[in-house]
Amino acid sequence: MSEATGYDASQIQVLEGLEAVRRRPSMYIGSTDSLGLHHLVYEVVDNSVDEALGGFCSEINVTINPGGSVSVRDDGRGIPVDNHPQFNRPALEIVLTVLHAGGKFDHESYGVSGGLHGVGVSVVNALSEWMEVQVRRNGRIYWQRFERGKVVSDLEDRGSSDHTGTTIAFKPDNSIFEETEFSFDTLSSRLRELAFLNRGLKITIKDERSDKENIFQYAGGILSFVQYLNTNKEVLHEQPVYFSRSKNGTQVEVALQYNNSYAENIFSYANNINTREGGTHLMGFRAALTRTVNDYARNNKLFKNEMKLGGEDLREGLVAVISVKLPDPQFEG
Ligand code: 0RA
16 A cells, blocks of 8 residues: 555545446446335345355345345355455455455356346445445454445454354445335345245345345245246146256256236246346247147147147247346346
């Protein structure tokens, strides 16, 4: 560090990065309305889900606190706290204050889960009146506090711990957000969806303002998701069809179940993000469904003459979930 200023060049860059986020928050989180507000929580939760995808975390607990803050706790490895040589600061501080440093430094995870934008937890920090992080790692408890993205206390060792994990608590900055009231139901539906998409992962949400609570955990993963989507529908077959395949680090899962309606309901996801505008995974699925059923019917002589079923016919009453997880996704739209 330069002795005159107390700052070296890399730290000046850090502050400029977070200032850019506070100046134009929508560029990073989409909007500063209720949607953007809830996006902050998804951003933090997605970091914990990444730990789960790596097999290091089995439970995530979200709490809406009475004072307007939210806490997200996981039992993952804990954010590293050792010195980051490039910045000569604890790694935790870098993850929380440097744009795009949020994820693993190795790029081996499916790390682009980040809600809508995958911008990293430093963006949440920059847009929070305060953020407090507690890390259990190396047999110790570490703690650090930030205000509007800036370090206000150095990393503290607060005693011993016999397990690992990360707790991030933050209060959105009301000078940035038009809406600062978290909705239990809005958060619940995204957390339920994440639990469906990550089989076995336990996600809880507790509302300390009202004592409401939800626990989401699905041994069936997206198979359970399809059953949930067909709740109160008359299904044409009791057991959903389910299959999965992994190849070259890419994982594909499909679950489907027909009901007696005419509606088509296909939900497609890439790295836990709903790909509303479709993509190759959705197009591939639609084409494969049409081809497979037609091939089956032809091979089993179920068709008269040159009969053929159209894709639209085969999607009437279809409820399906397609989930792909891939290391380096290309998102459009
Ligand atoms: C960077 C590197 C490693 C883990 C994490 C970040 C991490 C971040 C968050 C955010 C919320 N929960 C988290 N858990 C972990 C890898 C650590 C290692 O190699 O041991």
